Amino acid sequence: MSRRELAENVGIDPRYLANIELCGTIPSVPVVMQLIRICKLPAERYFNPELLREDSEQRQRTSHKLQLCPEKYLPIVEGVIDGAIKLKVADDEKEDV
Structure with a gap:
């Protein structure tokens, strides 16, 4: 899925998604939840600080x-x-x- 398609599915601007991906911009919780759902990512990786530090x-x-x-x-x-x-x-x- 392209960045543009993903941004459209999440309901955000593709530039905002690029900033999240490349510049470390921290997205809002609803955006994170949408990205996790759409990309089928393991939610615990993003909400468990112990795992993030590893x-x-x-x-x-x-x-x-x-x-x-x-x-x-x-x-x-x-x-x-x-x-x-x-x-x-x-x-x-x-x-x-």
Whole structure:
């Protein structure tokens, strides 16, 4: 779903949605609830401060994007993650030498 389509479904301006997504603008509770419902996001991630503190902003963004990723492309994403983990292990082994 495009940003424009999502904004229309939520009933907000696409620029406002872009500001929420890219600039960290904090939306009102009704807007958050609509976004959670429409995007089928886990509500507890947004209302449980303990969970929010666990992940960096980049991990939260990546997790959100992963939820939006079509199922058929998940093997590609998983392969990239596996490759990144292997690089990290190799870097750690080099540092230990």
